[in-house]
Amino acid sequence: MAQKLSKPGSENSERTDTGERPGSLSSAAKNILAFKEGGILIVFLLACLVLSIVSPYFLTVDNLTNVVRQFSMTAIIAVGMTMVIITAGIDLSVGSIVGFTGCVVGWMLVDGYTVWFSIFIGLLLGTLVGFINGSLIVWIGLPPFIATLGTMGIARGLALVITRGYPIQPFPEDFLYIGQGYIGPIPVPVFIMLGVLILGHIFLSRTTYGRYLYCIGSNPTAARLSGINVRKILLMAYTITGFVSAISAVILIARLSSAQADNGTGWELDVIAATVIGGTSLAGGEGTIVGTLIGAAMMGVIRNALVLLRVSVYWQTVVIGLVIVAAVSLDVLRQRSKAI
């Protein structure tokens, strides 16, 4: 086989794998970059640095707590979305699932059911919608885009049917704790997010199911011919996404103290953006929970920046749209450079 280039002077002095002298700043930077998420982490830290200089409010405890609590809901859903996008699929219905399950939980709470039971039914419904998404894709063979576009409309419609446009409230104190409470200095939603992230990470990186997700995303034909139950795994990914969307819904309505049919509208964009920024390729086959977390944090910081910089709400949607375009463009360019 062709000869490997020899590195001059490598026998004499100690160098890291990338040829740098150990201990130097560039060697540290290169080591971080060696991690797939390194690149985006550096960008994120830079963004925070810039923002802390531009606005004195950014690095305050109050603000940061808010930011994290905000993006925690996106991050939770993004755990499921990451799995789905790794299989080269997509789920557009997550925002509608948030709205729909939120309204069902709210309705049950107001109707007098216990907090636990209401939450249980909400989670069950979210899981069911996810399962329906998966079934449409796996058994009928609908492209994920179309299947989830359909459920997106259906779920949102059902939310409207339940509420008839009115907000559902009030909720018991116990319930509100989920969205508004703290454990120590840290908001409850953040704990829930961490729990979901950790479980998601273990699932994706350490279990056979997670492994199969990557295989299916890389080459579904080869996956099937290697004995992988592609249908079952895909079903699982969409079902999990429905489930985590319902978790976010519960947190949301607890935070807002009311449930409305339009809850979660447009969330799919934030979730997908967070996932793609975090390094999950829409082409499938790669992505990590850690990356997605950084992506969600990035989205949170960007939104926060727009608020702190007093950017009009209308412009905020424009900026978020631009961020999504930029993130996906970078992904496409990265894929292209690999294909050489």
Place this chain on the structure above:
Amino acid sequence: MAEEIILEVRNISKSFPGVRALSNVSLSIKRGEVHALVGENGAGKSTLMKILAGAYTKDSGEIILRGKPVEIESPAHAQSLGIAIIYQEFNLAPHLSAAANIFIGREPRSKFFNFIDNRRIRQDAQAIMSELGVDIDVSRPVRDLNVAQQQSTEIAKALSMNADLIIMDEPTSALAEAEVAVLFDVIRRLKAKGITFIYISHNLEEVFQISDRISVLRDGQLIGTNETAKLDAREVVRMMVGRTLDDMFPKPKVDIGGPLLEVKNLSRRGVIRDVSFTLHRGEILGIAGLLGAGRTELMRCIFGADRITSGEIWMEGKRVDIRSPRDAIAAGIGFVPEDRKQQGLFLSLAMRINASAVILPTLARWGLINRQQEKKLVSESIAALQIKTAGQEQIVRDLSGGNQQKVVLAKWLAIKPKVLILDDPTRGIDVGAKVAIHTLMGEFARQGVGIILISSELPEVLGMSDRIIVMDEGAICGEFSREEATHEKVMLAAAGNRAQREAV
């Protein structure tokens, strides 16, 4: 024809990160010759070719085309210089007609609003096809054409660009024997008109048939160039590999055991008709036949990749119901598909993931993968198959064809299958790796594994099989033992029915 040099490369070097692909390669190509370029995978043939085609830029050295030094900057530039390249995987738009493909990007326009002149496209395309002596309906979409016809379309495309230097990369790897003869006819015809060919191939038999001179590359260097008439296969292989290969087909003597896999009256509507055969322990069963005979389709049915409409499959005396690859794997059947990139590998993932893909469930408890066990198993596989890789985490896409195929084999060996189906396992692989795979096949057979070998290379089937089954039109039409099988007999059996029908 005057002995004019159409292309000369001097001291071409090219490196990629960590790898020196070409070192000071100097070659000259004579006008109107068929110049073969051979070498193992990783020898640098593909790199050199891509430099000529404008897909890569050289690091150093000179290219002198028709007596004038040039810098080839892009594929479009190469085309404008009269250099055309036909890749192993064609560059055709499947839904467009052959004619449209030939003129793609350079469509002649009509005077009417500068619209595309479809009539002229068809006429000109037809003219080129006649020049090639190939009979194709140029209006048919390319996806309806067979591989050989698609290749002719690519050649026509090259001609329409007035290329007089055509580089062909593994042109016959997907062709049947009869189609290869047609291709060679076309090449000779064009040669007579002064067109020069650079012919890259692993198939030495064909290289000796068609080329005037042969250049051998090894490890990025030119080992030597000589006239084909003055060389023989052994010498070329020695130059390619650096040592003599005593036997291309090391088939050990194996005691063949009892029945292992029995297929009874298998049918798949429209594809397979009433196929029955038995595979024994330690036996290598070769399946021969022309392209489209149904060999791969039959194996896919046995492996559960496609549905059976009737028939039974028995393993070790017990009937098994195989409806999916998972069922087949559970029954102890492994399948190395004919297209390793599309069907056998996860190209974007690490070697470790590829190698453990089938055996993964046994490496996990309650779903959680035991990383230690996985790494150990993969190391053992790498060692056993002598896979050349930078490590378990190397992305499989970056491996050479031969090593990629070994990864696919490793994936299946991990589950210790009772039956291993190999579909064209040495296609597009260099000589060294081919022999390695053949040796492995012999090893498995010795261990009692039953092997089914599909191959379009008759020498391979004849050299490795204990028994040969011939298929045509989805049914078995002949069977030969190792002793009685000859090239002619098998070819005749494979083509038998077709010849009779075509003669009518």
